[in-house]
Amino acid sequence: MRxxxxxxxxxxxxxxxxxxxxxxALCGPLLAPxxxxxxxxxxxxxxxxxxxxxGTDQVGxxxxxxLLYGARISLGTTFIMLSLIFVLGIIIGSTAALRSGILDTxxxxxxxxxxxFPDLVFAIAVxxxxxxxxxxxxxxxxxxxxxxxxxxxxxxxxxxxxxxxVIAGRMAGSGKIRLVLIYILPTVLPPLLTQLCLDIGNMxxxxxxxxxxxxxxxxxxxxxxxxxxxxxxxxxSAPWLVIYPGLAIFIVxxxxxxxxxxxxxxxxxxxx
Amino acid sequence: xxSSILRKIPELLLVMLAASLLxxxxxxxxxxxxxxxxxxxxxxxxxxxxxxxxxHELGLDxxxxxxxxxWLGQMLQLxxxxxxxxxxxxxxxxKRRFHMTFKLALTAIVLMFFFSFFLAIAATLRxxxxxxxxxxxxSFSGVSMPDFWLGLLLIMLFIVRLNWFKLTDPYAPSxxxxxxxxxxxxxxxxxxxxxxxxxGEEMNQDYVVGARSRGxxxxxxxxxxxxxxxxxxxxxxxGLSCALLLGGTIIVESIFSWPGLGSMxxxxxxxxxxxxxxxxxxxxxxxxxxxxFIADVVGELLDPRLRSDGGRS
Numbered sequence: 317m318r319x320x321x322x323x324x325x326x327x328x329x330x331x332x333x334x335x336x337x338x339x340x341a342l343c344g345p346l347l348a349p350x351x352x353x354x355x356x357x358x359x360x361x362x363x364x365x366x367x368x369x370x371g372t373d374q375v376g377x378x379x380x381x382x383l384l385y386g387a388r389i390s391l392g393t394t395f396i397m398l399s400l401i402f403v404l405g406i407i408i409g410s411t412a413a414l415r416s417g418i419l420d421t422x423x424x425x426x427x428x429x430x431x432x433f434p435d436l437v438f439a440i441a442v443x444x445x446x447x448x449x450x451x452x453x454x455x456x457x458x459x460x461x462x463x464x465x466x467x468x469x470x471x472x473x474x475x476x477x478x479x480x481x482v483i484a485g486r487m488a489g490s491g492k493i494r495l496v497l498i499y500i501l502p503t504v505l506p507p508l509l510t511q512l513c514l515d516i517g518n519m520x521x522x523x524x525x526x527x528x529x530x531x532x533x534x535x536x537x538x539x540x541x542x543x544x545x546x547x548x549x550x551x552x553s554a555p556w557l558v559i560y561p562g563l564a565i566f567i568v569x570x571x572x573x574x575x576x577x578x579x580x581x582x583x584x585x586x587x588x
Numbered sequence: 589x590x591s592s593i594l595r596k597i598p599e600l601l602l603v604m605l606a607a608s609l610l611x612x613x614x615x616x617x618x619x620x621x622x623x624x625x626x627x628x629x630x631x632x633x634x635x636x637x638x639x640x641x642x643x644h645e646l647g648l649d650x651x652x653x654x655x656x657x658x659w660l661g662q663m664l665q666l667x668x669x670x671x672x673x674x675x676x677x678x679x680x681x682x683k684r685r686f687h688m689t690f691k692l693a694l695t696a697i698v699l700m701f702f703f704s705f706f707l708a709i710a711a712t713l714r715x716x717x718x719x720x721x722x723x724x725x726x727s728f729s730g731v732s733m734p735d736f737w738l739g740l741l742l743i744m745l746f747i748v749r750l751n752w753f754k755l756t757d758p759y760a761p762s763x764x765x766x767x768x769x770x771x772x773x774x775x776x777x778x779x780x781x782x783x784x785x786x787x788g789e790e791m792n793q794d795y796v797v798g799a800r801s802r803g804x805x806x807x808x809x810x811x812x813x814x815x816x817x818x819x820x821x822x823x824x825x826x827g828l829s830c831a832l833l834l835g836g837t838i839i840v841e842s843i844f845s846w847p848g849l850g851s852m853x854x855x856x857x858x859x860x861x862x863x864x865x866x867x868x869x870x871x872x873x874x875x876x877x878x879x880x881f882i883a884d885v886v887g888e889l890l891d892p893r894l895r896s897d898g899g900r901s
Contacts, residue, residue, distance in 0.1 A: 429606035435870040436835025441611065444857035444865050445618040446787060521734055525839055528736045541736075548740055548843070552748050562737030569732040 327582040330575040337571060341391040343471065344384035352377060352385040352538045353500065360555040371544065371556040379556065382538035383564050391568070394519045401458055402512050405465025410496065410504075412466070413473035424470070427463040428526050435460055443531040453532040457522055461515070468511055472504035479503065506583035514576035517569040524565050540565050592895055593885055600881055602780050607873045608663065611866055612656045620860045622646060622672055629673045659866075661675065668867035673859040678867045681852060686871075688758070689837055689848035692767055696833060699772035700779055707776070708783035712791070712810055723780065730777020735836055739770040739843040758846050767844045772838050774827060782825050783818070790814040820891020827883025 340347070349369070356376035364371040370379040396419035412420040412542065442456035443449075476482055477500070485499040527541030535542050540561045547557030623642040625636040634642075643649055647658060662669060668678040711723040746752045746766060790796060791814050795872055799813045838850035845851065849868055856864035888895045 347590060374719050425602075425606070428603050429591065432603045432607045432870055432873050432877050433869070434831035434834040434876050436831075436838060437869060437876075439851060441865065441869045442614060442859070444853070445614045445862065447619060448857075508770060517732060525736060526732060528734075529839065529842060531857070544736060544740065551740065555748075557739045557745055558737070562734060562740065565734050565737060566729075566732060569734070570729070573728065573732050 323578070323581040327578040330571070330578040333571050336577045337387075337568060338391065340384070341387035344388050348378070348381035348384040351383040351502035352382040353536055354378070361550065361556070361557075364556055368485070371552075371554065373542070373543075373557055376552060379560055380541075382543060383540070386538040386540050386543065386561070387564070387568075389537065390466050390520060390523065390541075390565075392451070393523060394516060397454055397458060398461075398512060398515060400518055401461045402465055402508070405462040406469045406508060408462065409466035410473045410500070410510060411471030411478070413470045414492075420470075421435045423466065427467055430460060430463050433460070436525065438520065439526055440529070440531065443526065448531045448534065448585060450533050453523065453526050457526075461519070464515070465508065465511065469504060469508055472507060473500055476500045476503045510576065510583055513572065513579040515571040517576065520565065520569055520572070592888065596881065596884070600877060604873065604877055607877075608660055608870060609656065611869050611873075612659055615862050616652060616655070618862070620862070621648075622862055623648060624670060625862075626672045640796050663867075663870060668870070669863040671856075673856075673861045678863050681864065682849065682867060682871065685848050685852050688846060689841070689850060691764065692771065692840070692846060692848060693833055693837060695764055695768040696771035696775065696836075699768060700775045703772070703776045704779035704783055707780045708787060709807075709810055709815075711780070711784055712787050713807055717828050725798050727777040727784075728778040730773050730834050731781065731797075733774055733777070735770055735774050736839050736843060739766070739775060739840060742766050742770055743843070751761075755844065758844070763844075767840045767846055770843070771833065771840045774836070775832060778829060778832070779826070782829075783822060786825075787814050788816040790817045793817065817891070820887040820889075820894050823883045823887035823890060824894070827880035827887075830876055830879040830883075834876055 354377065358376070359368065359372050360376045361374060362368055362372040368378050368380070370383070372378055398426030408423060412423045421483070433441070438460050439453065439456040441451050442459065446452045457553065480500045481503070482495065485495050490499070523532060527539050528545045530545060533539035534540055535546060543561040544558060547561065550557050623639050623646060626642065627639070666679060670677050671681065677842055707723050707727065711720045714720050743755070743766065747755055753766060754760070757763060787810065796809055796813055799809050804813070837848065838853060840846065841848045841850035842854055849871065853865060853868040858870065
């Protein structure tokens with residue numbers, strides 16, 4: 317008999333995978349066999365072995381420990397940023413939709429302008445001009461990313477405003493806040509949450525990419541993107557410096573993309 | 589049709605104007621002082637008088653809007669000034685490097701179109717079979733694959749292990765293979781998924797049911813019925829994936845030491861060479877907005893349903 321997962325199982329399974337990743341990231345310091353910044357000059361570029369399960373880098377730091385500590389930075393930054401941008405984008409987008417007029421025009425023009433830049437090019441412009449570093453990188457990505465949620469939530473709220481439920485709510489005498497919280501939010505939230513899950517992977521790739529270019533998290537702080545960037549000098553002699561950090565990014569992004577797909581099927585059942 | 593294109597142009601110019609204002613504003617708020625950077629690049633520690641003289645010469649003591657106006661005027665004449673680092677005119681640097689990025693991007697686009705259409709059609713034809721699952725697996729991995737890692741893996745396999753290519757001469761014809769593959773594979777993954785989704789939607793349309801009931805074979809339906817119906821929407825989606833393409837060139841050029849615009853931008857960041865970075869950003873904005881405009885127009889030509897007047901003209 318063939319095992320077929322229905323969409324509920326798919327969603328729960330991918331959620332479980334994603335949560336276990338978060339747990340690993342949170343418990344990173346407990347799981348790590350070494351200090352991620354501790355150098356061991358006897359074991360420089362040591363291949364994976366007993367003392368160092370994934371080998372060591374050019375100054376003898378444990379790759380596994382650095383990956384585990386790096387997980388906290390990569391996942392932590394992504395989650396904090398995305399949740400702030402998510403809330404902010406929804407507030408801006410729905411305000412624009414509810415209070416049309418000049419405010420709406422201004423916000424949407426601003427979003428159009430920012431969207432005229434390819435994502436990475438804009439981030440590079442901001443970080444390049446304001447100086448490399450994690451704070452500037454986060455600001456740059458936040459300035460781009462809010463537009464996605466703002467535009468989506470504006471479109472959804474505008475559609476919801478003309479729906480029968482909202483008209484009924486208005487006829488029942490609901491005030492504006494009640495209307496938004498009880499009639500509009502529940503209908504616009506599922507597509508927005510789907511977008512949020514799909515964006516986790518994209519955000520991680522953008523952050524790691526900028527760190528890879530030397531613009532984001534700066535060494536010696538362990539981060540997967542800058543570990544790859546440091547490791548590229550040793551492609552020939554120590555390939556594990558490049559293989560494991562990249563594999564870590566890939567696996568995490570795959571898991572969150574699976575979660576995104578599963579969420580889409582789970583929350584919008586009739587469309588897919 | 590023509591009027592619907594013409595109506596978009598003012599809007600397009602407005603967005604580009606706003607983007608240029610934003611770019612200039614970022615330079616203006618940036619902590620570096622171009623006059624200091626200029627002296628630093630030439631190994632001179634300047635006196636206060638020399639600094640203020642150069643600032644006056646560069647026009648840095650004028651109000652923001654005046655500076656922006658003269659900068660925009662220069663940009664429109666395609667003369668973004670001279671590099672603070674080398675003193676070379678930026679236009680010349682761009683001219684020397686543009687064709688390398690163009691060659692790389694064009695090769696990646698060709699690869700992307702060829703493989704993604706091929707894979708999407710194959711997956712639709714063999715829906716539910718092993719081919720379908722393998723293609724899905726490939727496109728899913730392509731979407732999740734960090735391009736910087738992919739590039740390094742390809743170098744490890746084809747250059748370090750197999751020794752098929754060399755990294756030393758980017759102008760040799762064969763050296764475009766790996767950078768173009770690195771750029772194309774994530775794009776192929778994404779676009780294959782999009783084509784599959786759009787064709788899948790068209791496959792439920794009445795005209796496809798009609799064609800099927802007339803006894804058309806499945807591949808004939810996909811090639812001659814569903815695909816033409818889907819092309820318009822796909823054109824618009826292609827315009828959007830250009831963001832990924834243009835952003836990707838920076839990373840790919842940095843990995844393969846490809847002497848294009850992207851590596852120029854990275855160098856300009858290390859040297860805090862603002863005129864070069866500004867020129868780079870504006871070129872990318874023009875390309876991206878231009879690509880999207882063309883993709884929209886082509887989409888409307890191919891699919892009258894996408895026109896703002898519903899295809900009546």
